Amino acid sequence: MSENDLLLRTGADTETTVPASDRPAMPLGPDGLDRYTRRDLRKEEIAIARQFHGGTMWPYAVAAFGCFAVWLSFFPLAIMGMLNLPLAFVLSCFFCVGGYVTSHEAMHSNIGQPGSKTRWLNEAVGAVSTIPIVFPFSMARLMHLEHHYHCNDPLKDPDYTDEAPNMWAAWYKTWYNRQPGVDGSIHHYKRILAEMGTPAARRALVETMILQLVFMGTLFTMAWNGYAIEAALIWWLPRHIGLSYIRFFLSWAPHHPREGKTGRYENTNIFKSRVGHILSMGMQYHLIHHLYPGIPNHRTKEAYYALKPILKARGVDVSPL
Template sequence: MDQPVSTVRQEAEVGRRHTPEFGARTLLLEIELFLLFFVATGLTVTCLIPMWLGAVGNTVFLYALYTVVHEAVHSNISSRSKNLRWVDPLAGIIACAPLWLNYHQHKRQHMEHHAHTNEETDPDIYARGSFLGWIFIRLPLALLNYFNPVQQYRDCQRFNCTKREYVYTFLTFAIHALILIGLVAMGYGSEVLFLWFVPWWLGQTVMLTFFTWTPHHDHTETGRYRNTRVALFPFANFLLQGQNYHLIHHMMPAIPYYRYKPVFDELRPVLEAKGVRIEGILPDPRNEHHALSGESPR
């Protein structure tokens, strides 16, 4: 019986050609997003635009900002420029602040996700299950735990944070809380609600749905070519900031988000031969592991 031909070397060569010396485009995205935030917030509090319009701008800001965090976590900003590794945590910490994320803890958590994708120890395995259960139960609970210091402590334990990272996590949490409490005490409660909390909740709901639930559903397969998928639909690459090619990210995490598409286009014949899931905006149940194997769905 013929052994399957490995194409990992070919894939790695394509990946190397699409890995830049420095990910300046991600830094540009961060600057553009913060400009959007400051302009939308400033125009709203000075009553030059209505609150709802400022909220729309900040929802876009808070949805798109995680891409900067994600690139920083993978050191994709400094990329090949190892002498600029300090840029990644700096850009990541700044981007984490409006998202109520703790950079060092989150980096450990995300690396665990890559090491154990769709396994029972995957930090994102909480997303496993139906879409309605995700939207109305599992995701809201996950978002609420952002504000739970006990859960933050447990996560530090779970992901083996160092003592310094414990300090960073709780110092960051305290600063976030003090800023929030201070703004409310100063009489900006409605602005906090409509220019940050509601946009944050909406932005994170969309982001986590398309970063976590959609690309990995039904969260059961663990192989290189099947633990996530590709979603092709109009404007997908723009709207999802490349995460419709989530498979490419898991195969080669050092490739920046803005080069997933050319890598996929070049490797598509290879990937199709490997049986990758190339679908539309939503996962196709017919392509799930239990459907292909004849097993009953979970």
């Protein structure tokens, strides 16, 4: 007996009883999964992700305060002529970049949730970490959370201005966006904060202005007292290098290409970095951070490999790693 015979009812016409296509019984999503499969995958995903939340966070606080203290000591040491400037320059670049990593944990309250005993530590870590890049924590947190809420939205994602067609254009844009007349990075942030108009946004704008004036005041004072080269190598140049590095690895690389990619599993990529896991600050697994911001940076790699089969089933390109 043929397959058609099995499908046919007695007396029925072949054309009306045999389906013309293998159309599914229920509508499938763009990922080809029905909603029951998606729900089961999501439950499994949450159960796995939960295992990676929290953990030891004090090293972030030690790193933040330790690096800030060392960086701060460079200024009097430079004036006293007791500083190895090339070494201080390299370390300052490292502190500028690393400071964003520690502040990033504080932005997501991973060091201390509101109302917890360690909340003060969370806020203190955030506050000191971004001083070397002249980017107040209040502004950094507001803008970063907006980035999470509206990831890859051309109008609402504050980091959308980092988008560029390729790696070299992205590096160029990290510098271009900081130009005084360009509506990119911090200038873009200031405009968004002014539009928000909330008390928190106003506070962030005031703190930004104060920190920028302190930065300029320090540079000018040191420069006119004979320490311009020292000021350039301890703060001015490391800040620029750090900001470009942060913009490239934390914004462009994990989100490129941004256009039209606003879905939960498509707004961030898994990518293989040429400089490795540590030097790219764990950003190869940035998708995990966007799915679960409560997973600390040092556990995203581990969480990715645990979640990889589910991510693959959800249509994520997991081939790079």
